[in-house]
Amino acid sequence: MTVLASGSKGNATVIAAGSTTILVDAGLSCKELLRRMAQVGEDPAALKAILITHEHLDHVAGLSVLARRLKIPVFFTEQTHRAWVRMLTPRSTMSYAKWLELMQREKEARAEQTAAAFAPEAASTDSPDSNESESEAPATAERSEPAAPKVKADPAFLPAIEYFRAGHNFSIGDIDINPFTIPHDAVDPCGFVFHARSESIRMAIATDLGYVPPNVKMALKQVDVLLLESNHDLEMLKDGPYPWSVKQRVLSRVGHLSNTAAAEFLQRDYDGGAHTIVLGHLSQSNNLPELARLAAEQAIGTRMSLLGNRVLLAAQDAPLDPICL
Ligand SMILES: [Zn+2]
Numbered sequence: 001m002t003v004l005a006s007g008s009k010g011n012a013t014v015i016a017a018g019s020t021t022i023l024v025d026a027g028l029s030c031k032e033l034l035r036r037m038a039q040v041g042e043d044p045a046a047l048k049a050i051l052i053t054h055e056h057l058d059h060v061a062g063l064s065v066l067a068r069r070l071k072i073p074v075f076f077t078e079q080t081h082r083a084w085v086r087m088l089t090p091r092s093t094m095s096y097a098k099w100l101e102l103m104q105r106e107k108e109a110r111a112e113q114t115a116a117a118f119a120p121e122a123a124s125t126d127s128p129d130s131n132e133s134e135s136e137a138p139a140t141a142e143r144s145e146p147a148a149p150k151v152k153a154d155p156a157f158l159p160a161i162e163y164f165r166a167g168h169n170f171s172i173g174d175i176d177i178n179p180f181t182i183p184h185d186a187v188d189p190c191g192f193v194f195h196a197r198s199e200s201i202r203m204a205i206a207t208d209l210g211y212v213p214p215n216v217k218m219a220l221k222q223v224d225v226l227l228l229e230s231n232h233d234l235e236m237l238k239d240g241p242y243p244w245s246v247k248q249r250v251l252s253r254v255g256h257l258s259n260t261a262a263a264e265f266l267q268r269d270y271d272g273g274a275h276t277i278v279l280g281h282l283s284q285s286n287n288l289p290e291l292a293r294l295a296a297e298q299a300i301g302t303r304m305s306l307l308g309n310r311v312l313l314a315a316q317d318a319p320l321d322p323i324c325l
């Protein structure tokens, strides 16, 4: 597992086993994702697919450009795919102000057209037919804005789309994948457990969740590498700069996992068998890496050793070194 970025400004993680490499989320620009992969020695050409946890921008920002560039399939739940397409597709209805602006532009284009028709070199005794002048208006508008493309490319175009459903396992090459539902304010958010068949290694990603429900506790048993959210320190969030409504959202059952909640999971429900625990999606405004680490290490307590339960912190601005088992 290689965490390329983790946090509210972008998430992406490379999972590799056997001859299969996949990317989970593409929340940075395509350029930045490629730059970070080069930095950690991952070959983008080796990527077989991109998996998406949910449609929030910090998980999909570079998705379409990267998938098109690499010509690889994207795995979503159907609902997440639809939400993502809606997000990228401009709304067909327009505001009154927008409509007025459009009418004004069309009026100016027609006026230009009429003026051209009456210019000395094109002088004619007949006044131009009003229908004809209207039908020619777009051509004039196009001439006045030659840079504007006639038909915009579909921003949601992807080379291939595959749907999965939470609770239904599927495989990509040498990796078996178990997607599980997480409580978060997106249409159909998922975490993943990856099972490297040939090496019997299990890796899991569980970020962007308001709390740890029983199905997530079950899914996170017997994992060797766990990327777990440790989003905020409760006191920092309460005293912090966010507006009240945002604080409520983060704290809610469909928001983000606090250091305390992550520690509670590690203390009460975690089976203690992981080689490495990566704390991720740390808030830059409402957390400090040392606080997240302290809470997790205290929770793991005596189970921490050289061989197991090493705690790492994933960062927003730089990739983590690959975690190799
Ligand atoms: Zn997120």
Ligand SMILES: [Zn+2]
Residues within 6 Å of the ligand: 054, 056, 184, 186, 208
């Ligand atoms: Zn999210």
